[in-house]
Amino acid sequence: MKLLNVGLPGQETPCLLDSNNRIRSLEGVCDVISSDFLANDGLQALKNLDVDSLPIIEKPDRIGAPLLNPGKIIAVGLNYDEHIKETGGKQQDEPVLFTKAVSALSGPFDLIERPKGATQVDWEIELVVIIGKPARYISEDDAEAHIAGFCTGIDVSERYFQKSRSGQWLKGKSADTFAPIGPYFVTLDEFKQYQSCAVSLDVNGKRMQASNTDTMIHSVKKLVSYINEFMSLQPGDLIFTGTPEGVGLGMNPPQFLKAGDKVVAEVEGLGAQQHNVVDYSA
Numbered sequence: 300m301k302l303l304n305v306g307l308p309g310q311e312t313p314c315l316l317d318s319n320n321r322i323r324s325l326e327g328v329c330d331v332i333s334s335d336f337l338a339n340d341g342l343q344a345l346k347n348l349d350v351d352s353l354p355i356i357e358k359p360d361r362i363g364a365p366l367l368n369p370g371k372i373i374a375v376g377l378n379y380d381e382h383i384k385e386t387g388g389k390q391q392d393e394p395v396l397f398t399k400a401v402s403a404l405s406g407p408f409d410l411i412e413r414p415k416g417a418t419q420v421d422w423e424i425e426l427v428v429i430i431g432k433p434a435r436y437i438s439e440d441d442a443e444a445h446i447a448g449f450c451t452g453i454d455v456s457e458r459y460f461q462k463s464r465s466g467q468w469l470k471g472k473s474a475d476t477f478a479p480i481g482p483y484f485v486t487l488d489e490f491k492q493y494q495s496c497a498v499s500l501d502v503n504g505k506r507m508q509a510s511n512t513d514t515m516i517h518s519v520k521k522l523v524s525y526i527n528e529f530m531s532l533q534p535g536d537l538i539f540t541g542t543p544e545g546v547g548l549g550m551n552p553p554q555f556l557k558a559g560d561k562v563v564a565e566v567e568g569l570g571a572q573q574h575n576v577v578d579y580s581a
């Protein structure tokens with residue numbers, strides 16, 4: 300099943316994408332697709348639905364993030380060899396984890412806003428895991444039982460804030476609009492190929508990132524289990540699984556986003572996002 304939320308921020312309603320890629324409303328059938336929806340076994344309630352009877356939405360006002368109100372966003376750094384090389388780093392003994400503020404969440408066609416004082420806003424296409432069931436100290440073998448599905452995401456990053464403002468990476472990873480996800484969330488039963496899908500990102504029509512999740516250093520199952528060593532996971536929690544090579548920081552000279560740029564990002568099978576970049580204005 301492909302699930303999405305449609306509507307202006309704060310007024311989203313639940314929808315699904317049918318087999319002809321038409322958006323159909325789930326209003327009155329279930330609540331908005333959110334951490335509460337997953338915690339309340341919302342996916343189970345959608346089984347045996349008569350999709351053809353659901354009203355079609357021809358022109359949605361806006362497509363929102365396909366999972367609202369995540370309790371936390373955990374992200375993985377340096378999870379592809381070529382990306383480690385381009386940043387001049389070396390592989391760490393264990394996965395690198397950081398958080399992104401939940402207020403960074405945004406929709407798949409929303410603006411990416413360069414925060415006040417930003418000079419080095421960078422792109423990072425990523426496969427995003429959506430947790431479906433509570434998880435505590437689970438093994439890699441059990442990880443899939445706790446995954447609801449996947450979506451496309453961009454780990455937008457302000458490199459100066461991340462690397463030169465002291466302390467943890469989260470300073471550069473958390474501005475509003477820095478975690479766009481969607482356009483839809485594909486449930487695990489329809490997306491078993493998560494460890495073998497193409498990922499790409501273009502800036503102003505030029506391909507910057509092109510890789511495949513089969514080159515991740517730490518697999519999705521490993522990451523879910525590894526994160527669980529340090530914290531429990533709850534329905535709706537998001538895991539950004541790391542970006543491959545081709546970020547602006549790795550270019551010579553480095554290249555960053557400026558107002559007016561256009562970013563297109565896609566994980567194969569999970570849909571494409573498109574964003575215009577603007578500067579923060581009060």
Ligand SMILES: O=C(O)C/C=C\CC(=O)C(=O)O
Pocket residue numbers: 375376377378382386388423454456462541542548
């Ligand atoms: O130079 C570093 O220390 C790391 C720079 C970028 C890595 C990153 O942000 C990631 O998510 O991976």
